[in-house]
Amino acid sequence: MPETRELTLGEAVREALAEEMRRDPRVFICGEDIAEAGTVYKVLNGLVEEFGAERVLDTPISEAGFTGMAVGAAMTGMRPVVDVMFGDFSTLVMDQMVNQAAKIHYMSGGKWKVPMVMRATLGATRRSAAQHSQSLHAWFCHIPGLKVVLPSTPYDAKGLMKTAIRDDNPVVFFEDKMMYRLKGPVPAEDYTIPFGVADIKRAGTDVTIVATSSMVQVALGAAKLLEQAGISAEVIDPRTVWPLDEKTLVESVKKTSRAIVVDEGYGRYGVTAEIASVIAEGAFFNLEAPVKRMGAMHVPIPFSPPLEDATVPTEQTVFEAATALCG
């Protein structure tokens, strides 16, 4: 019987990185405050002790620089993991990720590949104000050549991180900073989770709630409330928003006839828009109601706690949306 322990999501990510670094000497990590500090969230605690400063590389505050360095390293055979402390700093890495990492394989006629992972955080409600609270993963989904991963549980985080590191293409891996202490069962043995395979986190019959990252936990909480109200909600986590498991989403909505899409990024032009469109196209003649999207409000994330809490979806707002949808 394989051993399964309870780990936090942060521990699961660290375990995946450590196991991959042990397995493959080409894997290294670079970023700000990742070595002795172990990142601001202590996710990488202990790695520098085991693997040394050459493979757990503290960099200056220079996101564009060390991301570009990682792209070059990947092209020459290494498998770098770039640590971008806040997803908000994606602005600084965009040229390297969009015009270099995502394009090299294509523009070199397949001669070069860029097997790198960019890790970053997303998520609000940490009272970090407008420049450290955004969820900008949708930007990367828009670019052909990039894969985008959004784990919602410790189990998924470990399995998906291993797949990301072993993928020969650039992968962007977003972790919700509010989920690092979320605990869940994680097998000790080696396992991977394929990209493009959604996970039905909870089966239901009346409404499908498609949720990503920490919004999966919000959706599961809402589903419990809905159960008390006599509504059976199915919660689906795409796990990777690109590639996207369209079939599982559409099949679920064909069954339930109603859908809510919850993602912590901005609602406008966001991940919810894309997924809602996929559902509307695939399950139109099974829809009982319009597809409901829920994302962050179209405002800078406020510092004020009451205002910040009102900016993003909660169990209560998802519950209310679902009951309204079910009439």
Added chain:
Amino acid sequence: MPALEMAQETGKIVSWLKQEGDAVSKGEPLLEIETDKAVVEIEATADGVLAGVKSREGDVVPVGVTIAWILAPGEQPPVESSISAPSARKVTGQPQAPSATPAPAQTIAPAEGGARISPKARRLAKERGVDINRIRGTGADGAITSEDVLAAAETPPLSAAPAQAAAALSAIARLMAERTTQSWTQVPHFYLVREVDAGALLQAREELAPAIERERGVKITHTDLLVALTARVLRKHPKMNASWAGNAIQLNPQVNMSVAMAVPDGVVGAVIPNADGAALGDIALQRRDLTERARSGRLRPADLAAGTFTISNLGMYGVDAFNAIIAPPQAASLAVGRIAERVVAVNGQPGVRPMMTVTLSGDHRVVDGAQGAVFLNDLAEAIRAPGETLRS
């Protein structure tokens, strides 16, 4: 779908008198169409075989849309990819205008204000042949859900028996039934009754009749006189000549007198337009023409259109007085009883006078009792002095 009136936008197929595949000859009655004014028989426009019948009885079809073909021997109906009459879809709100680029069949969202229905429910309704117009939605904001459709599919509409009974009615009888029911149930009627001395009216007829008969070849009737007098009094009472427009009162610039006429299966209101300015002889001529055509079933929709006030005279049947049902959107109607000799007070003494009872029906959304009373008073004055009024 032919246009039978200037403002007609749709027509309802009342019945097909010929069936698909029947041979028809030009001029033969083909089908009956109902506009909002009348039921009209449509004749075949050519010899041939009736084919490609797209619209069924009860369908409301925009003017200009093909409802069937008459084929010469060897011809086939044209293959149409998307053009089709919006069959079975009841027209609500603004009717669809005939369009050069017809919308694809069956994929049109309901008109704004129409039933809200989910895509799933719409698909199920189509698959199971359920008429969504008879479903009350139970979903959010009253939307029709798939459950509503499935429930409706299990409770079929009322059996065919009443429908057959309705089909047994003639078109005009059915139209009368619909219109009077609509008026009686929706228009808040009130009535004002007034007895008038008809002596001067009788006298006026005797005086005016010979000249008009000589010059115009028509005998004037009491009804002609009352039409002329009432029309002239209406000029001073525009609200009595108004229409109820759903949420507003619309004053009508013309006084078009509608005269109730018996036809074999019911009653219709034939219109004498601009009667307030028409000479008595002209009114009599028009009234005679309309009466004759009404009796022979040859009234045209235009004969029944745009009346603004109705006079109904049952005096010739010996009726003393009665209450008329208003013909919406008209605001009022005058019911005229017989002229009978009665003992009444004349200058403080019992005297025998030719008396007549007129009853005004009013739509209380447009007019009220006081306004109606003033109008009736003016009308009574006009009947007491017809010559003066006719010269006005």
